[in-house]
Amino acid sequence: MTYVRPKFRHPELPKNKLGYSVDYYEGALSTLCAGCGHDSISAAIVQSCFDLNIEPHRLAKLSGIGCSSKTPAYFLSNSHGFNSVHGRMPSVATGANLANRDLIYLGVSGDGDSASIGMGQFVHVVRRNLNMVYIVMNNGCYGLTKGQDSATADMGSKNKSGKTNLFESIDLASLAIELGAGFVAQSFSGDKSQMIPLIKAAMNHPGFAFINVISPCVTFNNNVGSTKSYDYVRQHIEATSTIDFVPEMAEITTKYEEGSTATVKMHDGSSMVLSKLEENWDPTNRHSAINAMQSAKERGEILTGMLFVDGDSQDLHHVIQTSDTPLNILTERDLCPGSIALEDINASLR
Amino acid sequence: MIDVQRSGPSTGMPTRTQQSDVLEAAYASHGDTKHILLFPSTPRECFEMTADAFDLAEQIQTPVIMLTDLDLGMNDHLSEPFVWDDNRKYKRGKVLNAEELDKIKRFGRYLDVDGDGIPYRTIPGTHPTKGSFFTRGTSRDEYAAYTEDSGAYQKNMDRLMVKWETSKSLVPKPFSYPTNKGNACGILFFGTSTYSSEEAMDMLKEENVFVDAMRIRAFPFNQDVNAFIDSHETIFVIEQNRDAQMRSLLMIELQASPQKLIPILNYDGMPITANQIFKEIKQHLTNTK
Numbered sequence: 001m002t003y004v005r006p007k008f009r010h011p012e013l014p015k016n017k018l019g020y021s022v023d024y025y026e027g028a029l030s031t032l033c034a035g036c037g038h039d040s041i042s043a044a045i046v047q048s049c050f051d052l053n054i055e056p057h058r059l060a061k062l063s064g065i066g067c068s069s070k071t072p073a074y075f076l077s078n079s080h081g082f083n084s085v086h087g088r089m090p091s092v093a094t095g096a097n098l099a100n101r102d103l104i105y106l107g108v109s110g111d112g113d114s115a116s117i118g119m120g121q122f123v124h125v126v127r128r129n130l131n132m133v134y135i136v137m138n139n140g141c142y143g144l145t146k147g148q149d150s151a152t153a154d155m156g157s158k159n160k161s162g163k164t165n166l167f168e169s170i171d172l173a174s175l176a177i178e179l180g181a182g183f184v185a186q187s188f189s190g191d192k193s194q195m196i197p198l199i200k201a202a203m204n205h206p207g208f209a210f211i212n213v214i215s216p217c218v219t220f221n222n223n224v225g226s227t228k229s230y231d232y233v234r235q236h237i238e239a240t241s242t243i244d245f246v247p248e249m250a251e252i253t254t255k256y257e258e259g260s261t262a263t264v265k266m267h268d269g270s271s272m273v274l275s276k277l278e279e280n281w282d283p284t285n286r287h288s289a290i291n292a293m294q295s296a297k298e299r300g301e302i303l304t305g306m307l308f309v310d311g312d313s314q315d316l317h318h319v320i321q322t323s324d325t326p327l328n329i330l331t332e333r334d335l336c337p338g339s340i341a342l343e344d345i346n347a348s349l350r
Numbered sequence: 351m352i353d354v355q356r357s358g359p360s361t362g363m364p365t366r367t368q369q370s371d372v373l374e375a376a377y378a379s380h381g382d383t384k385h386i387l388l389f390p391s392t393p394r395e396c397f398e399m400t401a402d403a404f405d406l407a408e409q410i411q412t413p414v415i416m417l418t419d420l421d422l423g424m425n426d427h428l429s430e431p432f433v434w435d436d437n438r439k440y441k442r443g444k445v446l447n448a449e450e451l452d453k454i455k456r457f458g459r460y461l462d463v464d465g466d467g468i469p470y471r472t473i474p475g476t477h478p479t480k481g482s483f484f485t486r487g488t489s490r491d492e493y494a495a496y497t498e499d500s501g502a503y504q505k506n507m508d509r510l511m512v513k514w515e516t517s518k519s520l521v522p523k524p525f526s527y528p529t530n531k532g533n534a535c536g537i538l539f540f541g542t543s544t545y546s547s548e549e550a551m552d553m554l555k556e557e558n559v560f561v562d563a564m565r566i567r568a569f570p571f572n573q574d575v576n577a578f579i580d581s582h583e584t585i586f587v588i589e590q591n592r593d594a595q596m597r598s599l600l601m602i603e604l605q606a607s608p609q610k611l612i613p614i615l616n617y618d619g620m621p622i623t624a625n626q627i628f629k630e631i632k633q634h635l636t637n638t639k
């Protein structure tokens with residue numbers, strides 16, 4: 001079911017540069033369980049797009065199947081959406097992006113959607129460096145089908161029926177770093193102040209930007225013994241840094257403690273200022289990021305924040321040298337080599 | 351999509367030819383589903399139908415599957431030169447631009463405005479406030495909103511059927527042989543069974559046996575296929591699979607009588623021969639005399 005959100009809004013809601021108030025970026029009323037982490041992530045997406053002054057019709061939202069993949073119905077109702085088949089969002093995003101490089105692509109998926117049925121698609125979209133933001137709403141279970149363990153459930157974690165997961169978990173963020181992703185972050189649905197700057201920075205990253213958000217399933221995986229419950233995550237979370245996203249032209253006004261900050265320039269002139277909390281970690285170094293994550297895992301901590309960023313990342317279009325004009329507006333004149341070229345082909349076969 | 355058919359099931363004889371994906375391709379996917387199929391028989395037709403397939407896919411807003419086979423895809427063939435009309439325009443189908451959207455009160459992605467079952471579509475990013483919609487695999491109403499309303503669901507399924515009817519006049523027509531003279535027997539074939547079927551007709555002619563012939567080039571079947579079956583007492587359906595898949599498709603879709611459709615089948619992995627066709631037709635005609 002999709003419910004229509006009541007239209008009434010406070011008339012003096014602040015407007016962004018485009019003259020839209022935040023409600024213009026909302027979607028239909030969510031039908032997820034009250035308290036589901038996914039709804040907080042949707043709210044962070046709405047806020048980020050509002051702050052970034054994004055024209056909703058210039059953004060395409062895509063997803064697979066799952067409670068997480070239902071969320072595109074609950075944000076950005078003025079954007080084009082595509083709810084694809086289970087685990088197949090990356091293919092649809094790749095096709096759409098190749099056809100029109102000028103839109104912003106926001107992919108939303110779940111841990112089941114990405115780490116099980118869609119794993120083959122996930123790894124390839126990472127290594128192709130498709131210019132998109134890919135958010136996994138990670139609850140360690142298949143929420144929509146009533147809470148079976150997913151491949152990201154930690155070994156030893158208990159599910160609602162008290163069963164312990166016997167298998168090693170897949171860490172999507174580490175995997176993304178290893179596969180060459182240029183932007184990898186991790187966050188928690190309960191930490192909106194961290195999520196919003198991460199989403200904004202991801203949208204400004206010129207290539208594949210991955211955010212793994214731990215997002216508790218209150219109905220099936222919020223029990224004692226689960227490592228994806230609100231309580232457990234709150235107790236074991238450790239941030240790499242505090243993050244500020246500074247848009248292009250804006251002045252950096254916050255005062256940062258000397259020596260502890262790293263400024264990462266984004267391609268459009270905006271920058272991300274990270275006040276590092278985690279020692280011995282360099283967000284621009286893959287080894288360092290992986291090490292930090294591995295040692296956090298050994299300590300039983302969940303590392304959140306910016307994990308790795310490559311400021312020189314080049315997206316798929318750059319690599320395969322497609323035309324600057326989106327392919328979907330090229331015409332016969334640009335695309336069809338015509339009868340003369342065909343005659344050459346005929347001749348070569350004679 | 352291009353399916354270069356080879357023998358199955360599973361990996362089958364991976365280096366051998368067959369025409370055995372007909373039914374799978376026609377009804378691929380769950381639910382009430384039918385797909386548009388094209389059956390080229392020569393390299394030149396592969397070239398032309400591939401271009402046509404893009405036009406059809408956009409006009410009808412649906413995947414188009416071209417069923418060629420290993421014989422055509424991997425063996426050497428003598429071919430007429432390929433030709434291209436430089437004035438040809440891509441057919442993009444019913445796509446609304448920003449001005450057209452401005453003139454519409456409310457855009458409905460699945461609204462059958464023209465009564466042909468093919469609604470209008472938009473390309474993402476066209477208009478700031480109009481034309482965006484949410485594509486989903488689930489049931490939806492005419493405005494692309496999720497619904498489990500039975501009426502809305504059935505209406506959409508019926509619209510898809512109207513679209514199917516419309517596509518019958520858009521897909522390539524069957525090829526009717528100029529020698530057709532109202533004989534009692536006809537032969538129906540498609541794809542690479544063509545060469546041998548034509549040769550078999552010549553062999554039969556030498557023995558004063560005359561048959562009419564039609565080459566099927568697309569599914570859904572054009573009205574002409576129906577008429578061809580109706581106007582003959584016996585139809586030999588020539589194909590390269592065990593289960594007479596094209597014959598089944600004709601029975602299912604055109605309610606053609608099974609008694610009337612005599613299968614001539616080859617499924618040894620090699621292309622069907624004129625000799626086999628010739629012998630089986632003669633045999634049948636002798637037996638029924």
Ligand SMILES: Cc1ncc(C[n+]2csc(CCOP(=O)(O)OP(=O)(O)O)c2C)c(N)n1
Pocket residue numbers: 065066067068069086109110111112113114117137139141142143144145150
């Ligand atoms: C091809 C296919 N296989 C299985 C299913 C059943 N199914 C629906 S949702 C789901 C798991 C979703 O898990 P996840 O991506 O983690 O999303 P969550 O609901 O936890 O947010 C499964 C297996 C399906 N819809 N399609």
Ligand code: SF4
Pocket residue numbers: 031032033035036037038067068139143144216217218219220
């Ligand atoms: S089942 Fe779990 S994941 Fe799904 S909506 Fe409810 S709380 Fe969220």
Ligand SMILES: [Mg+2]
Pocket residue numbers: 066068110111112137138139140141142143150
């Ligand atoms: Mg999940």
